[in-house]
Amino acid sequence: MTPTAAHAETSDAATPDAPTVLTGTDLVRAFGKTPALRGVSCAVRAGEIVAITGPSGSGKSTLLLCLAGVLVPDAGEVNFGGQQISRMSESERSRLRRTDLGVLFQFGQLVPELTVEENVALPLLLGGARRKAALRSASEWLDRFGVADLGERYPGELSGGQQQRAAVARALVTEPRVLFADEPTGALDSLAGEQLLTQLTRVAKENGTAVLIVTHEAQVAAYAQREIALWDGTVADDGLTSAPTAGARPGSRLFAEYDDSQPVGTFDDEKG
């Protein structure tokens, strides 16, 4: 995937004065005896696009899932808008995910039995919206992702890139304040991945939605304004991607550091 002028524009838009919407403090999480997070702290501002990077097994997905309220940390706190997510019940966290937090995975997981438009309308319907209004919103969101004409089709009739754009529309239809995306372009070819990221970052910027993207691809991380690099369950680095000339930059600074240091065989292995 080659960085483009569109992504340079997005990367330049830092949000230093925007309020913090989400914080994770001293997050610890293990799976049995395997530690995944060993005390991770981070904060995300409104409208900020943040890449969570690091080698395989460094804890990226676990951090994302803890911040999204899908997983409960063993210790530490997640705060969203003054609410301690990590202390909420499962039903309270589910409600929050239907309203303020959007989650998107590598494979969009559209419901095959529903049309694309019904899929996108689903979070609104689950939230109690009327069918007609929900379908109208779904159609508008599909339009923003350039797939409005596919609303009547079923997911199986769409390409992978089209399905993932519909999945992004579904994740954003409730206008969440934070969108959590785990390898959102992982199943797409370079062009489809780049189109998706360009649209996703543009729409997020328009809506003031913060986006956290887990990725092991430098080209994807280069779409972010900030990069949180994990290493063995801890934060190795957290900083702006310093991208005034992002279009000329093949990858993010932190990935460049990985390339230089070389001990992370798993990262190179993954690039294959």
Ligand SMILES: Nc1ncnc2c1ncn2[C@@H]1O[C@H](COP(=O)(O)OP(=O)(O)OP(=O)(O)O)[C@@H](O)[C@H]1O
């Ligand atoms: N459900 C689980 N059960 C057991 N161990 C898990 C589970 N999820 C994660 N782990 C372990 O926790 C550690 C961190 O995993 P995590 O998936 O968060 O890393 P990651 O950086 O996202 O990796 P990748 O890039 O390979 O997806 C790894 O050692 C992993 O094997």
